[in-house]
Amino acid sequence: MALNYEKLLATRILDLPHSYGDVETMLYALSVGMGGDPVDRGELPFVYEGGTLLRTLPSFATVLVPDMFPPGLGWDYGKVLHAEQRLQLFRPLPPAADLLINKRVVEAYDRGTTGGALIMFEAEARLAKDDTALFTLGNTIMARGDGGFGGPNGKVPPPHRVPRWEPDLSCDLPTRPDQALLYRLNGDRNPLHADPEQAVLAGFRRPILHGLCTYGIACHAILKTICDYDHTLITGLDARFSAPVEPGDTVTTDMWQDGNVVSFQCRVKDRDVTVLKNGKCTLKVS
Numbered sequence: 001m002a003l004n005y006e007k008l009l010a011t012r013i014l015d016l017p018h019s020y021g022d023v024e025t026m027l028y029a030l031s032v033g034m035g036g037d038p039v040d041r042g043e044l045p046f047v048y049e050g051g052t053l054l055r056t057l058p059s060f061a062t063v064l065v066p067d068m069f070p071p072g073l074g075w076d077y078g079k080v081l082h083a084e085q086r087l088q089l090f091r092p093l094p095p096a097a098d099l100l101i102n103k104r105v106v107e108a109y110d111r112g113t114t115g116g117a118l119i120m121f122e123a124e125a126r127l128a129k130d131d132t133a134l135f136t137l138g139n140t141i142m143a144r145g146d147g148g149f150g151g152p153n154g155k156v157p158p159p160h161r162v163p164r165w166e167p168d169l170s171c172d173l174p175t176r177p178d179q180a181l182l183y184r185l186n187g188d189r190n191p192l193h194a195d196p197e198q199a200v201l202a203g204f205r206r207p208i209l210h211g212l213c214t215y216g217i218a219c220h221a222i223l224k225t226i227c228d229y230d231h232t233l234i235t236g237l238d239a240r241f242s243a244p245v246e247p248g249d250t251v252t253t254d255m256w257q258d259g260n261v262v263s264f265q266c267r268v269k270d271r272d273v274t275v276l277k278n279g280k281c282t283l284k285v286s
Contacts (some may be wrong), residue, residue, distance in 0.1 A: 001148035005090035012104035021096040028060045031183040032216030042229040054095035058234040059219035061135045063186040065123045076145035086238045098128040110151035116144040159278035161264045167254035172220035176257030177248045183213040208244035221253035243275045
């Protein structure tokens, strides 16, 4: 079944309820590497509810929208890639909350039968108790097998440009061999991240780490290196996915700070590959 442009643009869901608690908050933090040193006073408040108020990683928002990509769009799901992730936070995420979520397809671009399709999704989350805006998520999906459906061949917004000179700061964060098995408990059960046979059929040596886990690792690195673990400082986080991380890799996040904007990219030095590009983190202006 081919993509239908009019149906895509009409795809929207309003006031979808979703709730989470401190278990989900701590599980997410653990799944992106927080708490690797259980006596680290900077990371402990993200994975332990005792003491002061439990802290939340800003990137936690990416797993708080159920079925971000609605089923039944007519695409070849086996050839779908997550190309970009955008996040705008209007206030820090609470450690537990009841949400109301609006989701929609923003636009779909036709790159032809060989170029596939680019589909842009957006979700907005509000606190159910008082209708306060909490965050907006934006995703760009490349549907490699679904070009030629008759949609416009428009231009997506240009990506953020990362400086070409040496970074101001870098942070190395190791991943665990079982990290994809842990991260999938946040909701993404794609067997590509757990089943060795499925990973080989998809062209990989072994199960790969979720792109959004790498995105969370970048958020972790910025919190650790620039924000001194103050999660309230991050108000935006955008990036492009460029290559997969293999569980067990060490992810190096390079950062360039210009006022309240941190440009970043993530690399795996051992394999000489850049895994996140065009990163932009926006910090709260005091």
